[in-house]
Amino acid sequence: MFLSNRSRYAQNPIEEGDALAEKLAREGRNITKLNRGDPPVYFPTPEYILNAYIEALKAHKTSYTNASGVPELKDAIRMRYKKRYKLEVDSESVIVTQGVSEALSFLNEALIDDGDSAVLFKPYYPLYVPLLNLAGGKEILEKYEESRNWNIHVESLEDTLKKLKKNGAISKVKYLLLTNPNNPTGTVLRKDVLEKVVSLANEYDLLLVSDEIYDEIVYNGALFTSVAEVAKDVPFAILNGASKDFDSTGFRLGFAIIPGSDKKSMELKEKFADFARMRLSANVPAQYAFAEAISNTKEHEKSIAYMVKEIESRVNFAVSMLKENPYISIVKPNSAFYLFPKIDLKELKFSTDNEFVNKLLMEENIQLTRGSGFGAPSHIRIVSLPPKDVLGDAIGRINEFCRKSAQGSRPKKKAAKNSK
Amino acid sequence: MFLSNRSRYAQNPIEEGDALAEKLAREGRNITKLNRGDPPVYFPTPEYILNAYIEALKAHKTSYTNASGVPELKDAIRMRYKKRYKLEVDSESVIVTQGVSEALSFLNEALIDDGDSAVLFKPYYPLYVPLLNLAGGKEILEKYEESRNWNIHVESLEDTLKKLKKNGAISKVKYLLLTNPNNPTGTVLRKDVLEKVVSLANEYDLLLVSDEIYDEIVYNGALFTSVAEVAKDVPFAILNGASKDFDSTGFRLGFAIIPGSDKKSMELKEKFADFARMRLSANVPAQYAFAEAISNTKEHEKSIAYMVKEIESRVNFAVSMLKENPYISIVKPNSAFYLFPKIDLKELKFSTDNEFVNKLLMEENIQLTRGSGFGAPSHIRIVSLPPKDVLGDAIGRINEFCRKSAQGSRPKKKAAKNSK
Numbered sequence: 043m044f045l046s047n048r049s050r051y052a053q054n055p056i057e058e059g060d061a062l063a064e065k066l067a068r069e070g071r072n073i074t075k076l077n078r079g080d081p082p083v084y085f086p087t088p089e090y091i092l093n094a095y096i097e098a099l100k101a102h103k104t105s106y107t108n109a110s111g112v113p114e115l116k117d118a119i120r121m122r123y124k125k126r127y128k129l130e131v132d133s134e135s136v137i138v139t140q141g142v143s144e145a146l147s148f149l150n151e152a153l154i155d156d157g158d159s160a161v162l163f164k165p166y167y168p169l170y171v172p173l174l175n176l177a178g179g180k181e182i183l184e185k186y187e188e189s190r191n192w193n194i195h196v197e198s199l200e201d202t203l204k205k206l207k208k209n210g211a212i213s214k215v216k217y218l219l220l221t222n223p224n225n226p227t228g229t230v231l232r233k234d235v236l237e238k239v240v241s242l243a244n245e246y247d248l249l250l251v252s253d254e255i256y257d258e259i260v261y262n263g264a265l266f267t268s269v270a271e272v273a274k275d276v277p278f279a280i281l282n283g284a285s286k287d288f289d290s291t292g293f294r295l296g297f298a299i300i301p302g303s304d305k306k307s308m309e310l311k312e313k314f315a316d317f318a319r320m321r322l323s324a325n326v327p328a329q330y331a332f333a334e335a336i337s338n339t340k341e342h343e344k345s346i347a348y349m350v351k352e353i354e355s356r357v358n359f360a361v362s363m364l365k366e367n368p369y370i371s372i373v374k375p376n377s378a379f380y381l382f383p384k385i386d387l388k389e390l391k392f393s394t395d396n397e398f399v400n401k402l403l404m405e406e407n408i409q410l411t412r413g414s415g416f417g418a419p420s421h422i423r424i425v426s427l428p429p430k431d432v433l434g435d436a437i438g439r440i441n442e443f444c445r446k447s448a449q450g451s452r453p454k455k456k457a458a459k460n461s462k
Numbered sequence: 463m464f465l466s467n468r469s470r471y472a473q474n475p476i477e478e479g480d481a482l483a484e485k486l487a488r489e490g491r492n493i494t495k496l497n498r499g500d501p502p503v504y505f506p507t508p509e510y511i512l513n514a515y516i517e518a519l520k521a522h523k524t525s526y527t528n529a530s531g532v533p534e535l536k537d538a539i540r541m542r543y544k545k546r547y548k549l550e551v552d553s554e555s556v557i558v559t560q561g562v563s564e565a566l567s568f569l570n571e572a573l574i575d576d577g578d579s580a581v582l583f584k585p586y587y588p589l590y591v592p593l594l595n596l597a598g599g600k601e602i603l604e605k606y607e608e609s610r611n612w613n614i615h616v617e618s619l620e621d622t623l624k625k626l627k628k629n630g631a632i633s634k635v636k637y638l639l640l641t642n643p644n645n646p647t648g649t650v651l652r653k654d655v656l657e658k659v660v661s662l663a664n665e666y667d668l669l670l671v672s673d674e675i676y677d678e679i680v681y682n683g684a685l686f687t688s689v690a691e692v693a694k695d696v697p698f699a700i701l702n703g704a705s706k707d708f709d710s711t712g713f714r715l716g717f718a719i720i721p722g723s724d725k726k727s728m729e730l731k732e733k734f735a736d737f738a739r740m741r742l743s744a745n746v747p748a749q750y751a752f753a754e755a756i757s758n759t760k761e762h763e764k765s766i767a768y769m770v771k772e773i774e775s776r777v778n779f780a781v782s783m784l785k786e787n788p789y790i791s792i793v794k795p796n797s798a799f800y801l802f803p804k805i806d807l808k809e810l811k812f813s814t815d816n817e818f819v820n821k822l823l824m825e826e827n828i829q830l831t832r833g834s835g836f837g838a839p840s841h842i843r844i845v846s847l848p849p850k851d852v853l854g855d856a857i858g859r860i861n862e863f864c865r866k867s868a869q870g871s872r873p874k875k876k877a878a879k880n881s882k
Contacts, residue, residue, distance in 0.1 A: 087522060096519055104710055104712040216466075290524055292527065313465055320593070322477075327515075
């Protein structure tokens with residue numbers, strides 16, 4: 043065989059409909075893309091960030107730089123965590139990456155050999171699994187529980203860790219990876235749940251990794267707790283970046299913070315720096331723009347406050363419309379900008395969420411992502427960033443699509459009842 | 463063990479002296495850095511490229527884009543290869559990457575399982591080996607032969623392939639990777655040598671990969687032949703990018719072209735696109751700048767002509783100075799911007815090139831890269847980009863450092879003879 047065996051893991055469910063959507067668009071259709079969480083499409087990247095980017099270019103910041111990030115950006119990141127989460131870290135604990143995806147690659151390459159594993163939670167961000175698998179690792183899937191407002195099922199986690207310890211497999215578990223605030227569920231973890239997870243990580247001597255890329259996009263009265271605020275004696279890493287809070291997806295800049303001075307943390311941060319050196323550096327002028335994006339807190343506060351207020355309003359509007367759909371149930375989001383409703387496949391006469399998503403694209407020109415791509419079949423992910431007219435129109439059409447699908451050949455009276 | 467076993471491969475010899483060099487700089491020393499091949503430090507990135515970058519930012523090109531590259535950039539790349547090498551490729555055959563380093567990662571992830579191998583040539587670009595090893599592959603090291611002006615030892619290659627076929631190991635060989643023009647040797651492959659390699663790749667059914675990132679930086683009367691011009695019936699891939707010809711290292715943009723419509727080429731280009739989707743996209747505004755860098759051939763011709771003329775002059779000047787050093791021998795470069803002389807370790811009283819390089823940094827504040835990092839012990843790599851005053855001063859001090867090292871406790875008369 044020519045291709046490697048493990049290369050079969052290379053896939054991204056979020057973009058899998060793109061080829062078809064592009065084909066349909068070329069045929070003249072107007073596709074409503076609600077599959078990619080891409081804020082700058084609807085909230086232009088703030089001018090003060092673009093200006094800093096332009097200044098860096100005018101100052102000819104176009105040669106290689108420190109592999110793990112320009113000092114200005116590292117300092118801005120350090121200050122942010124000090125002010126926001128009272129976390130003090132030195133420069134060596136911050137590694138700037140080409141998006142969080144690269145940080146995830148470093149994590150897996152640094153820790154995973156064939157036969158190792160990691161604890162992930164369903165529904166997961168779709169790239170966690172293939173990046174782990176590509177490195178030779180297997181996922182141990184615990185869960186965010188829909189009936190607990192998507193909080194972690196801690197008893198199940200505890201039970202699993204206990205069993206892993208008993209059968210000697212715990213030494214193969216290299217990390218436990220949280221997404222908080224969560225994509226796709228759009229919810230934050232309760233502080234007491236997070237504390238319990240930290241205490242389990244401590245008890246079972248596991249590296250805790252928290253992907254917190256939506257940490258400023260929190261609303262509907264929710265309170266977000268960073269792992270930095272509760273993990274005191276346990277090695278941990280935080281992943282974050284420019285894409286969401288700073289509305290700059292196209293910069294492709296992320297970072298990892300590995301604050302500890304324990305042996306594991308020291309080894310890991312040094313290894314991340316080694317991996318960073320292997321690709322010389324991340325885009326350089328964008329790093330100066332990202333540094334300004336973080337440091338200019340006055341401008342940032344203005345932008346993020348507006349964006350979060352708008353997202354809250356759009357999400358709540360979309361949820362209220364979805365609630366009119368009898369084939370759909372949803373936990374109301376309080377963070378990020380995704381809706382992750384459960385769909386009643388049986389009533390809708392679809393055998394899979396994939397079939398639902400494909401038919402919706404073909405018939406209604408609306409592109410969503412299938413829940414099974416996140417490890418949660420019978421769900422769909424709807425990006426709730428567009429303005430209300432676009433979003434309202436799309437959700438209206440999704441509701442109508444569901445009504446018609448459910449009707450199908452079913453008796454009129456049942457359909458009539460359901461469409462009330 | 464916490465870190466993965468294979469993560470020990472993560473290293474980059476080119477940057478390994480950076481920590482010490484930075485420490486010395488903080489202590490007030492003035493370090494002459496001749497370790498990184500970073501053209502914009504000495505030849506500012508052309509204004510027309512920066513202007514296109516700025517225009518893209520002003521036009522808010524800051525959201526995600528096609529994972530394998532914006533159409534404008536792909537089209538520019540296709541046109542370049544059509545005009546320059548008469549190679550016609552479709553859009554799906556071009557994948558834009560985060561530097562050539564990412565293209566190399568895709569290559570290895572796509573093709574290499576544990577126990578597979580690839581044919582590399584010594585001296586190699588230092589990242590080829592660890593990227594292969596990280597993926598579970600082993601290098602089969604053939605050679606660029608110093609006594610043949612760094613051309614490939616084709617008889618040795620043929621012999622090795624014959625043996626691999628005989629013992630059944632040839633099916634495990636996934637690719638053969640050339641660097642042409644070469645880093646670190648600064649030489650181009652002769653056309654007849656390249657043709658012979660192509661014919662061997664064909665005979666043994668091997669994917670031929672050619673890293674041609676210096677393809678416009680050719681001088682001293684040399685003629686460069688792209689693999690695109692000689693590989694007709696064999697699956698091949700070309701790697702290139704913005705860093706060198708387009709003087710934009712800090713953009714971190716590269717690309718792979720996989721032109722074939724044979725089964726292997728089709729599988730490989732689709733797999734590259736899968737990997738590209740896993741990190742969403744490369745930096746977006748930089749892609750528009752790179753598209754303009756290539757398309758605006760009038761401006762590009764001006765910039766590259768000046769840069770190549772200057773590099774030729776600086777390299778030849780440096781070579782003439784090195785020829786005065788009796789402990790050093792060098793094949794005169796005709797491409798790229800590196801000097802890769804052999805040093806007489808025994809006469810210089812060093813046990814390794816590493817020791818030589820470290821002592822030179824400590825005593826003379828000059829940072830080079832050790833040849834052993836390229837698989838060629840007893841060599842040093844000197845980046846020959848700085849203007850003649852800086853370069854002349856540095857090489858003068860290297861010569862003096864060698865003279866003093868060789869003298870050491872040796873009899874005066876021998877030293878005197880050598881310093882003539």
